[in-house]
Amino acid sequence: MMREYYLNTIILGIFIIIPIWAFIMDEPFTITLMTRAAIFALAAVGLNIALGLGGLVSLGHATFFGIGGYSMGILAYHAQTFTPLMEWPILVSGSKLMPLIWINAVIMSAVAGLLIGILSLRTSGVYFIMITLAFGQMFFFFSISWSAYGGEDGLSIYIRNSFPGLNTLVPIHYYTLCITLLCAVLWINSRLIKSPFGIALNAARQVPARVETVGLNPVRLKLAAFIMSGTVTGLAGALFADLNRFVSPTMFSWQTSGEIMVFVIIGGVGRLFGPVVGALVFVALEHWLGGLSDFWHIYLGLLLLGIVLFGRGGLIGMICGEARLHE
Amino acid sequence: MNNIVLSTKGLTKHFGALSASKNITLDLRVGEIHAIIGPNGAGKSTFISQVCGSIKPDNGTVHFLGRDVTQETVRDRAQAGLARSFQISALAMEDSVLQNALLGALGASRNPWRFLSPALGNKMLVEQAKHALDRVGLSDHANKRASELSHGQRRQLEVGIALTLSPKAFVMDEPMAGLGFEGSMKMTSFLNRLRQEAPILLVEHDMEAVFALADRISVLVYGEVIATGTVEEIRADPYVRDAYLGEEL
Numbered sequence: 034m035m036r037e038y039y040l041n042t043i044i045l046g047i048f049i050i051i052p053i054w055a056f057i058m059d060e061p062f063t064i065t066l067m068t069r070a071a072i073f074a075l076a077a078v079g080l081n082i083a084l085g086l087g088g089l090v091s092l093g094h095a096t097f098f099g100i101g102g103y104s105m106g107i108l109a110y111h112a113q114t115f116t117p118l119m120e121w122p123i124l125v126s127g128s129k130l131m132p133l134i135w136i137n138a139v140i141m142s143a144v145a146g147l148l149i150g151i152l153s154l155r156t157s158g159v160y161f162i163m164i165t166l167a168f169g170q171m172f173f174f175f176s177i178s179w180s181a182y183g184g185e186d187g188l189s190i191y192i193r194n195s196f197p198g199l200n201t202l203v204p205i206h207y208y209t210l211c212i213t214l215l216c217a218v219l220w221i222n223s224r225l226i227k228s229p230f231g232i233a234l235n236a237a238r239q240v241p242a243r244v245e246t247v248g249l250n251p252v253r254l255k256l257a258a259f260i261m262s263g264t265v266t267g268l269a270g271a272l273f274a275d276l277n278r279f280v281s282p283t284m285f286s287w288q289t290s291g292e293i294m295v296f297v298i299i300g301g302v303g304r305l306f307g308p309v310v311g312a313l314v315f316v317a318l319e320h321w322l323g324g325l326s327d328f329w330h331i332y333l334g335l336l337l338l339g340i341v342l343f344g345r346g347g348l349i350g351m352i353c354g355e356a357r358l359h360e
Numbered sequence: 361m362n363n364i365v366l367s368t369k370g371l372t373k374h375f376g377a378l379s380a381s382k383n384i385t386l387d388l389r390v391g392e393i394h395a396i397i398g399p400n401g402a403g404k405s406t407f408i409s410q411v412c413g414s415i416k417p418d419n420g421t422v423h424f425l426g427r428d429v430t431q432e433t434v435r436d437r438a439q440a441g442l443a444r445s446f447q448i449s450a451l452a453m454e455d456s457v458l459q460n461a462l463l464g465a466l467g468a469s470r471n472p473w474r475f476l477s478p479a480l481g482n483k484m485l486v487e488q489a490k491h492a493l494d495r496v497g498l499s500d501h502a503n504k505r506a507s508e509l510s511h512g513q514r515r516q517l518e519v520g521i522a523l524t525l526s527p528k529a530f531v532m533d534e535p536m537a538g539l540g541f542e543g544s545m546k547m548t549s550f551l552n553r554l555r556q557e558a559p560i561l562l563v564e565h566d567m568e569a570v571f572a573l574a575d576r577i578s579v580l581v582y583g584e585v586i587a588t589g590t591v592e593e594i595r596a597d598p599y600v601r602d603a604y605l606g607e608e609l
């Protein structure tokens with residue numbers, strides 16, 4: 034069995050070598066594909082904090098993905114139409130500046146995570162899945178009916194937002210931003226898993242009764258995980274909207290929630306690079322099989338079936354075996 | 361009375377038509393081991409759960425360190441210094457033995473809100489956890505997964521986690537079950553010393569251990585305390601012999 038550390042390095046290598054190769058060969062489309070994979074990976078890394086560490090099966094993470102997307106859409110829309118976002122009590126105008134958009138996406142996702150988390154964490158199991166799904170659907174239908182921002186048609190942003198010092202319209206520049214954010218979040222995540230919080234959360238997933246008997250509050254630990262999870266997926270949503278220069282209610286749909294979860298399951302629930310592998314495989318299949326047939330999801334379904342039936346730890350589990358302790 | 365650490369008064373609990381606890385009044389005093397014995401299904405675990413707060417009594421009160429804690433949560437009582445070990449091991453099975461002990465140390469520190477520094481790098485937490493593992497004889501297994509432990513070792517880890525809390529009272533539900541002869545002997549002498557740190561409310565099936573350890577014994581049958589007394593008194597009580605101890609003594 035390969036050590037997980039080596040596999041992670043290889044995966045990271047793929048995310049570095051392919052775009053460089055594509056840049057040299059002048060294949061911008063490949064870079065865009067890799068950007069898509071990196072962003073999906075980020076969204077799924079977010080979900081993995083709730084799902085893998087906290088054991089929270091959220092079928093509503095599209096909520097955060099969409100909030101991130103609309104954070105970008107709304108701020109950029111007001112900037113490109115030169116209309117204020119809000120005039121009272123203070124004047125707030127739109128923005129085309131990515132860092133500002135990201136901060137906004139993170140804060141909005143955190144607020145949503147707090148509210149949704151407080152309500153959903155009163156339940157568990159199937160009810161938790163249903164409540165998170167219901168919140169996702171609420172946001173979905175709300176965005177459809179929100180005609181100020183395009184309603185069902187969504188919002189088009191004509192020029193990609195800017196980042197100081199980079200030309201974000203150049204695919205490799207935008208890719209560099211996305212992969213840097215992904216790496217930063219993965220690094221934080223790797224620390225989080227081993228931190229006191231990570232250990233307590235891990236236990237709260239497995240034996241909440243034990244966590245209570247040592248005087249800690251398992252629900253509060255899970256709530257914190259849910260919020261963190263939401264902010265990461267929200268950030269990914271903002272990046273995704275900027276990649277497409279377009280945001281629509283689809284980002285809030287339950288299919289989006291499902292896909293994010295599929296990334297995590299394919300790669301390996303609770304494994305640091307699980308979501309990254311899952312997103313990479315998804316984008317590769319989407320690209321190759323999608324070119325062959327419109328029904329490529331059938332093959333994705335077969336892959337998922339195989340992994341769930343035969344490899345409980347996802348692709349990473351199949352290659353590296355059970356996660357090691359104290360690593 | 362100042363030397364009473366933990367007490368229950370008229371604790372009553374029904375599960376439907378079944379009375380699992382009937383008017384249970386007993387106390388735990390400084391420096392003592394108070395054993396609760398009784399046949400399977402007598403309501404020992406249910407009683408322990410009410411003491412620790414995971415089951416709310418229908419009636420009656422629980423006092424801990426002079427305070428009425430009947431309405432308080434498991435967490436409140438744990439923070440006040442009540443440490444419980446479960447009859448059916450409640451361990452994070454996927455985690456290492458050391459991580460399980462660390463959880464206890466974290467609980468004692470009351471601050472799990474540290475996100476970026478590795479727990480294993482925190483000397484104080486690790487020392488505390490390792491010390492507890494050492495005391496229950498699990499040092500050599502610190503890096504094993506809890507799921508790899510034998511049944512008896514899991515019981516030891518349960519007690520180890522309780523130790524990390526430096527509690528004011530221990531509540532242990534059958535800590536010797538599955539330990540085997542030698543393990544029981546070791547645990548018996550360990551608990552014997554432990555009572556100096558904090559008194560122990562001990563539910564135990566192993567009569568030899570109970571008679572060796574207990575300062576007082578309460579006999580629970582069908583949810584009711586039918587007798588409380590010293591080892592000699594309980595051994596001599598004809599009613600107890602009849603109802604529970606039977607011919608084995």
Ligand SMILES: Nc1ncnc2c1ncn2[C@@H]1O[C@H](COP(=O)(O)OP(=O)(O)O)[C@@H](O)[C@H]1O
Binds near residue numbers: 402
């Ligand atoms: N949550 C519950 N719901 C219904 N009945 C229960 C519950 N917990 C325990 N009981 C019943 O209460 C009685 C006492 O159980 P328990 O306290 O586990 O006994 P002991 O620990 O002395 O073996 C048993 O008859 C058991 O079936």
Ligand SMILES: [Mg+2]
Binds near residue numbers: 404405406
């Ligand atoms: Mg019991």
